[in-house]
Amino acid sequence: MKSFLYRNPTRASWAEDYSFLNKSSKEKPDDDIDTGEGDRIKKSYLKVSGLNIHINKTHILKNVDLEIPDKKITCIIGPSGCGKSTLLKTFNRLIDDTEGVKYQGSILVDDTDIFDKQTEITEIRKKMGLLSQRPCPLPMSIYDNIAFGCKMHGERKKKKLNDIVEKQLKAVGLWEEVKTRLNASASKLSIGQQQRLCLARGLAVEPEFILADEATSALDPISSKHIEELFVKLKQDYTIILVTHTLRQALRIADHVVFMYLGEVIEAGSADEIFNNPKQELTRKYLEGAFS
Amino acid sequence: MPCLYNNRKNIIMKFKFIEEKVAKVLMIVSSIAVFAFVLNIIYTIFRRGIPALNWDMISKIPAGGYYNGGGGGILNAIVGSLYIVLGSTILGLLISIPVVFYLNVYLKKDSKLAYVARLAFDILFGIPSIVYGAFAFTIMIFLGMHTSLGGGILVITLLIIPIFIRSMDEVAQHLPKDLLDATYALGATKLETIKVVLRQIAPGIATATLLSVGRAIGDAAGVMFTAGFTDSIPTSLSQPAATLPLSVFFQLSSPNADVQDRAYSAALILIFIVLVISILGRLITNYFSKHKI
Numbered sequence: 146m147k148s149f150l151y152r153n154p155t156r157a158s159w160a161e162d163y164s165f166l167n168k169s170s171k172e173k174p175d176d177d178i179d180t181g182e183g184d185r186i187k188k189s190y191l192k193v194s195g196l197n198i199h200i201n202k203t204h205i206l207k208n209v210d211l212e213i214p215d216k217k218i219t220c221i222i223g224p225s226g227c228g229k230s231t232l233l234k235t236f237n238r239l240i241d242d243t244e245g246v247k248y249q250g251s252i253l254v255d256d257t258d259i260f261d262k263q264t265e266i267t268e269i270r271k272k273m274g275l276l277s278q279r280p281c282p283l284p285m286s287i288y289d290n291i292a293f294g295c296k297m298h299g300e301r302k303k304k305k306l307n308d309i310v311e312k313q314l315k316a317v318g319l320w321e322e323v324k325t326r327l328n329a330s331a332s333k334l335s336i337g338q339q340q341r342l343c344l345a346r347g348l349a350v351e352p353e354f355i356l357a358d359e360a361t362s363a364l365d366p367i368s369s370k371h372i373e374e375l376f377v378k379l380k381q382d383y384t385i386i387l388v389t390h391t392l393r394q395a396l397r398i399a400d401h402v403v404f405m406y407l408g409e410v411i412e413a414g415s416a417d418e419i420f421n422n423p424k425q426e427l428t429r430k431y432l433e434g435a436f437s
Numbered sequence: 438m439p440c441l442y443n444n445r446k447n448i449i450m451k452f453k454f455i456e457e458k459v460a461k462v463l464m465i466v467s468s469i470a471v472f473a474f475v476l477n478i479i480y481t482i483f484r485r486g487i488p489a490l491n492w493d494m495i496s497k498i499p500a501g502g503y504y505n506g507g508g509g510g511i512l513n514a515i516v517g518s519l520y521i522v523l524g525s526t527i528l529g530l531l532i533s534i535p536v537v538f539y540l541n542v543y544l545k546k547d548s549k550l551a552y553v554a555r556l557a558f559d560i561l562f563g564i565p566s567i568v569y570g571a572f573a574f575t576i577m578i579f580l581g582m583h584t585s586l587g588g589g590i591l592v593i594t595l596l597i598i599p600i601f602i603r604s605m606d607e608v609a610q611h612l613p614k615d616l617l618d619a620t621y622a623l624g625a626t627k628l629e630t631i632k633v634v635l636r637q638i639a640p641g642i643a644t645a646t647l648l649s650v651g652r653a654i655g656d657a658a659g660v661m662f663t664a665g666f667t668d669s670i671p672t673s674l675s676q677p678a679a680t681l682p683l684s685v686f687f688q689l690s691s692p693n694a695d696v697q698d699r700a701y702s703a704a705l706i707l708i709f710i711v712l713v714i715s716i717l718g719r720l721i722t723n724y725f726s727k728h729k730i
Contacts, residue, residue: 244546281618281619284726285728297625346623356622
């Protein structure tokens with residue numbers, strides 16, 4: 146079998162990237178979660194167990210058990226219609242608005258079940274920044290796009306808002322490009338800039354996760370590279386879950402990979418392991434390009 | 438055989454060419470017909486209305502014997518119409534925006550309630566205003582009310598609500614799902630998305646308002662029973678109010694040709710008001726939809 150391992154251009158070496166693996170096995174704390182995949186997942190905030198989703202009698206997600214490692218980039222890969230996006234939308238319960246949706250199982254975020262009746266849905270969503278396939282700026286100015294979320298969560302002080310807008314625009318590398326026209330309409334930005342604005346808008350409400358649903362598929366190569374580099378930078382502070390159709394993208398930036406097929410999680414593990422040494426035949430075939 | 442094939446192809450090409458030309462001519466003819474129609478109406482109103490138009494018309498209320506050629510103007514009708522339009526537009530917006538918001542944000546796309554509601558509004562849309570007038574009149578009699586400005590505003594509000602709702606709804610139905618999702622993802626409740634939704638459907642609100650104002654200011658049958666007609670300017674909601682369309686009607690009914698010409702002046706004023714409101718509406722829309730995506 147050919148090696149699928151591509152080098153990540155944004156990082157120094159694989160050895161460096163996966164140094165945490167060795168470290169975690171050496172310094173394994175007692176309360177570490179045993180995932181059955183070895184001790185790769187050092188800490189997980191998001192844990193899916195026995196998740197089943199039916200939409201109008203169609204079984205979309207089948208018995209999904211999954212752990213998402215903290216402060217890492219997790220790529221969910223798989224062929225079209227395998228339930229990747231549904232899974233992502235379940236994390237922040239955007240799936241609720243779908244007609245005829247039924248779910249069983251649990252998703253624990255910070256030990257809180259997001260399906261629990263006591264759980265405030267807006268709190269869950271606030272924790273999960275969403276980046277959709279096509280950039281979707283709000284019909285407001287650039288400034289208001291970022292300030293909107295903060296204002297909604299009660300921030301009224303002008304100075305604080307200004308600081309947040311500047312900080313988040315700098316975080317996504319958009320500040321220099323837009324600082325002179327913060328009151329211009331967000332729709333006037335290029336599509337790549339819009340996507341970065343959407344990312345900054347999500348970051349402004351201080352999430353813990355970034356959910357990206359094929360976030361680069363509508364962008365040109367340079368803008369996609371920008372976004373990918375941002376993800377690599379942001380994983381220091383955020384847990385990033387990325388649904389992607391592009392295997393190469395997963396190869397470039399993933400730390401942890403989840404392979405899904407027809408609503409089931411076939412294999413999940415570190416990028417190194419999945420790409421170089423997949424345990425399942427189906428995963429190997431998908432990586433080889435036998436189907437997509 | 439290739440020769441025959443080419444021949445047939447040429448004929449088809451020629452036919453397509455002629456078809457294109459004929460279609461284009463037909464389109465131009467229908468556009469001209471509509472335009473000529475509008476011009477004709479405007480010409481007639483101007484030709485008969487301009488000579489009778491004077492400052493008294495828009496600054497004075499009818500003096501005694503106005504409808505038999507006496508002095509005075511139609512200020513009563515201008516003010517009455519503006520009161521009714523303003524009152525009913527504000528009331529209409531206040532009632533229809535929540536309805537549209539509920540239909541499009543709270544209810545799911547294939548909700549049965551939404552389907553029934555839309556059907557109901559379509560039916561209400563098609564009901565003639567005289568029926569609304571008669572309906573309101575029955576209720577007013579039941580409540581022991583007299584014809585009044587308030588009654589006129591209410592019946593015109595009822596009349597324009599379906600217009601408001603259906604035209605805003607058309608725009609709101611195309612609200613991008615991604616936009617709502619993006620707003621929810623920031624931790625917004627459904628109610629909090631209204632800020633985003635309103636900005637996005639601002640052009641729809643403006644169009645709906647213009648359509649409604651046009652219908653409200655031009656309606657005669659609905660206000661005939663409910664607002665009544667008077668020569669004075671109403672000072673409270675319980676007093677009767679005159680309206681421009683009824684003023685046109687009463688003046689046109691006069692056997693006196695001079696008074697009939699005044700009816701055309703009144704129509705001219707009515708058209709001018711609609712024009713001013715339309716231009717204002719477009720300017721306001723452009724302002725509010727500058728951020729639309």
